[in-house]
Amino acid sequence: MNEGDAFVRGLRFACLLSCLVACKKDADAEAKAALRDVRKACEHMAKWPRPLKRSCTRCMAYSTTPACNCPSDKEVYSGQCYPPRQAQVDEKSCEPVSACVNKCARTDCECITRCYDAQERCYKLASMVDGCVADVCDAHCR
Numbered sequence: 001m002n003e004g005d006a007f008v009r010g011l012r013f014a015c016l017l018s019c020l021v022a023c024k025k026d027a028d029a030e031a032k033a034a035l036r037d038v039r040k041a042c043e044h045m046a047k048w049p050r051p052l053k054r055s056c057t058r059c060m061a062y063s064t065t066p067a068c069n070c071p072s073d074k075e076v077y078s079g080q081c082y083p084p085r086q087a088q089v090d091e092k093s094c095e096p097v098s099a100c101v102n103k104c105a106r107t108d109c110e111c112i113t114r115c116y117d118a119q120e121r122c123y124k125l126a127s128m129v130d131g132c133v134a135d136v137c138d139a140h141c142r
Helices: 003-034 038-046 054-062 082-090 092-103 109-114 120-141
Strands: none
Touching (some): 038 109, 082 092, 082 120
């Protein structure tokens, strides 16, 4: 094999590797986007085997609150879902919906979804929050 053949093989390998990495990133982005729906996020989180595990409950709580950037707060998930959560809290039409959702069992996705009937704006905001939490906390709740 001459120097030119080795270069071409190396180039082909580099192209293949970069394509695989790009495809994985696209698949990850598609999976995250798929969770940006109240129903889908609920169904995803309902499958978590350890939703009451300390690391899971901490992630669900701290991911939706502002990151404090203090020495005791070293978790990467802190504040990651806060912006959409704050938008949901600020939306007045979401107040009665939140009360309804809190009456549903955590795994009763039909009940949770029904709470958003005729509340399209609130559903969209909640979808961003729930999808974010489902994505960010998945590793801590499995």
